[in-house]
Amino acid sequence: MADVRQIVIDIISDIAPDEDVTNLDDKVSLREQLDLDSMDFLDIVMELRKRHKVEVPQEDYPKLATLESCVSYLSPKFA
Amino acid sequence: MKYDAVVIGAGMSGLAAGIRLAMFDKKVVILEKHSIPGGLNSYYQRRNFDKGGIRQFDVGLHALTNFIKKGEKGKPFSKLLKQLRISYEDFKLCPQSYSKILFPEMELKFSNDFELLVTEVHEKFPHQIDQFMELVDKVKSFNELDLNLQYSSSRETLREILSDEMLIEMLLCPLLIYGSAWEDDMDFAQFVIMFKSLYFEGFSRPEGGVRTIISLLMKKFEELDGEIRFKTAVSQILTGSHGEAVGVKAGELEIMAPVILSSIGYPETVKLTPELSVRPRVGAMTFLESIFVFDKKIPLEENDSTIIFYNNAPKYSYRPATHYFDASSAVVCFPDNYEPLVRDGEGTVRITYMANYEQWKGLPKTQYDEMKEQVGESALSLMKKLNPTFDGKLLFKDIFSPTTIERYTSHLSGTVYGSIDKTRDGRTPVKNLFIIGTDQGFLGIVGSMLSGISMANLHGLMNEI
Numbered sequence: 001m002a003d004v005r006q007i008v009i010d011i012i013s014d015i016a017p018d019e020d021v022t023n024l025d026d027k028v029s030l031r032e033q034l035d036l037d038s039m040d041f042l043d044i045v046m047e048l049r050k051r052h053k054v055e056v057p058q059e060d061y062p063k064l065a066t067l068e069s070c071v072s073y074l075s076p077k078f079a
Numbered sequence: 080m081k082y083d084a085v086v087i088g089a090g091m092s093g094l095a096a097g098i099r100l101a102m103f104d105k106k107v108v109i110l111e112k113h114s115i116p117g118g119l120n121s122y123y124q125r126r127n128f129d130k131g132g133i134r135q136f137d138v139g140l141h142a143l144t145n146f147i148k149k150g151e152k153g154k155p156f157s158k159l160l161k162q163l164r165i166s167y168e169d170f171k172l173c174p175q176s177y178s179k180i181l182f183p184e185m186e187l188k189f190s191n192d193f194e195l196l197v198t199e200v201h202e203k204f205p206h207q208i209d210q211f212m213e214l215v216d217k218v219k220s221f222n223e224l225d226l227n228l229q230y231s232s233s234r235e236t237l238r239e240i241l242s243d244e245m246l247i248e249m250l251l252c253p254l255l256i257y258g259s260a261w262e263d264d265m266d267f268a269q270f271v272i273m274f275k276s277l278y279f280e281g282f283s284r285p286e287g288g289v290r291t292i293i294s295l296l297m298k299k300f301e302e303l304d305g306e307i308r309f310k311t312a313v314s315q316i317l318t319g320s321h322g323e324a325v326g327v328k329a330g331e332l333e334i335m336a337p338v339i340l341s342s343i344g345y346p347e348t349v350k351l352t353p354e355l356s357v358r359p360r361v362g363a364m365t366f367l368e369s370i371f372v373f374d375k376k377i378p379l380e381e382n383d384s385t386i387i388f389y390n391n392a393p394k395y396s397y398r399p400a401t402h403y404f405d406a407s408s409a410v411v412c413f414p415d416n417y418e419p420l421v422r423d424g425e426g427t428v429r430i431t432y433m434a435n436y437e438q439w440k441g442l443p444k445t446q447y448d449e450m451k452e453q454v455g456e457s458a459l460s461l462m463k464k465l466n467p468t469f470d471g472k473l474l475f476k477d478i479f480s481p482t483t484i485e486r487y488t489s490h491l492s493g494t495v496y497g498s499i500d501k502t503r504d505g506r507t508p509v510k511n512l513f514i515i516g517t518d519q520g521f522l523g524i525v526g527s528m529l530s531g532i533s534m535a536n537l538h539g540l541m542n543e544i
Contacts, residue, residue, distance in 0.1 A: 017166075
């Protein structure tokens, strides 16, 4: 089973290298905790596709709001 | 030849768009007519006859707007760094000392600390300070990146808030001449972009000038295995059976791709696309620049400002010169006055005037040269007026005209800020053909790069290629 939480954190720390990703609250929206905008969310989606061949259609972008929602939405795609 | 995307033009927006597409494994080629990259922000060199060696000059870039300090977040420049994955340090930004707007009997200074401008307005226009702060709030809360905004006049909006015409003129002056395709006015969304870029954020210059930016972009694009072809002029944008863009023709080459991003300007793109029925208007604003190199730097006691927005007329006129060039106003850039200030060695000054393309275009060679001499003399006397005791010896001068701009950038009528008809979402009536860069409506070097980025994201990445 892939560690989806860690996969997302790895991507975030690559696209926003100045952000501190060590103490994220899984239930709070990523945007509230980090300086991420819609362009950054596009990069998260593009990296998921590039690195893991996982597709996230545009209408599902809101499902990436928190780490917890990322894990529940993405885990089936990694199964 | 088949690609996922073709980018026309290797200027700031084209390179940035190419990087974004290549970053996510799109097969992309950038086609550039000229032999070097940069477009409107490029460089050239001249042999130094006195001492041997070569002097290098920037074209375009007086100042990089949108200055941020390391670690600042949520600003256009920080978005650009993240999207291109280039580190802050690589740009080697040298901040301005300060700049000033110099009108008859009135002067406003501004710097990378917005408080300076607030203090200046407070001191010099005390009756307008509350209204000025109201304008600042309006600018702060305005979403200039909304791609669906329609044109609205900045002058009208300013007059609804401010009552002092002199203050309105002074605030508009740098914003107009650093980005407006419109005469004597600009779109309020663009006013907001420029107000934030110049007054909130401020100026800096990469240590190596425009070359630093271009070589960072080129290096990044090459690392991502992007392909770039110089001396490759696109002669036609090819369309398919449903009128959609399917590729480009460049000399003998036919390059096919389902996405075409054109950075060469909207009217210029229309000229290459028989299928395009729109007629975006060519802007009238074009410029002349004189570059002077002296044997020493201007002493800081005499002048320590980075850029002077000079106007000597009762009212600031931002429109084509009536007679070849307009010496009543100018932008005077002192590229040596960026931190850290080095005081030995040669000193450079660049002086930009508004010009009249039609008149320059019609000049026979000998009169063209004579007129350029007149421009040079006028600019040199302005330099003396602004630095009355400076006694440096002139070592070198060069002047470029609207026709020089047209020749090297292929922008119709030598325009620098493009068409007065922008396409904010980048779309054209021809499917799969998109406009990026100045005619998409973001301004300045940072704006151009962000335009390339956001259009590549929207039309090249989010829509599955």
